[in-house]
Each structure stands twice: as C-alpha cells, then as structure tokens.
Amino acid sequence: MNTTTFLLLRLGIAASMFGHGLVRLPKLTSFSNWMVGSFEKSMIPKALVVPFSYALPIAEFAVGLLLLLGLFTRPALLAGSWIMLALIMGTAMVENWEAIPSQLIHLAFFAVLIQFIPHNSWSLYRVLLK
Secondary structure, three states: OOHHHHHHHHHHHHHHHHHHHHHHHHHHHHHHHHHHHHOOOOOOOHHHHHHHHHHHHHHHHHHHHHHHHOOOHHHHHHHHHHHHHHHHHHHHHOOOOOOHHHHHHHHHHHHHHHHOHHHOOOOHHHHHHO
16 A cells, blocks of 8 residues: 555545534434434433534544544544444444445444555654654
8 A cells, every 4th residue: 555545545535534524513413313313212311322422523523634634544544444333333223224334334444544554654643844
C-alpha cells in the first residue's frame, strides 16, 4: 500500500463517518427517538440506548473530522473501530441483518488503515510535526 492509496481509503471512511454525524447532529433528538424506538424490543435497556443515541452522532462526526484532517489518525481509527463494533452488536440485538454488512465493511476499512498507518504521509499531523 502506498501513501496515495492510504489517503484515499482514509478520506473515504472519513467522509462516511463525518457525513453520518453531520446529518444526524441537527436532528439529534429525533435520531435518538428513532434509535430508542428501534431498540424497544431488544434486550438492551433504554438507559443504555438513550445516552448512546446522543453520543453516536457526535462520535461519528469527531472521528470523521479527525480523519479528514489527518489529525490523531491512529486514535481516530481505533475509536471508529470501537464505534463499529458497538453498532454491530446493537444491530445484531435488533436482528437488523441487512445493516451488518455495511458496518463490517466500515470495520474492515478501519482495520486495514490501522495495519498500514505508517503510510499516513498526507496528513495535517505530519505537517504540524515539521
């Protein structure tokens, strides 16, 4: 993997995460209500779903922004991976099998990028270090 390939993959996953967070932030309450409704019949208690539903768009936005800028890339990739693992678990709890492949693809992108982090040359972080 070369630096351009790494950049393209990083920007792709960044755009996805940033976009997910960006469109949900202005409608945070309605997004939370939707998520709580989706989990009504699951074994996950509402007391966990509500805070997660408010934190998720903020986390998606933050991870996406950091990856777009190339700041704290490794911690952002790890955070994105944990977000995807939580989403996969929650999606399984509501038996929404159609959504899991997309989440697994996101997780695979995060894993590949973590593996090839030494190729992260095109980043604001590298500019700031010089």
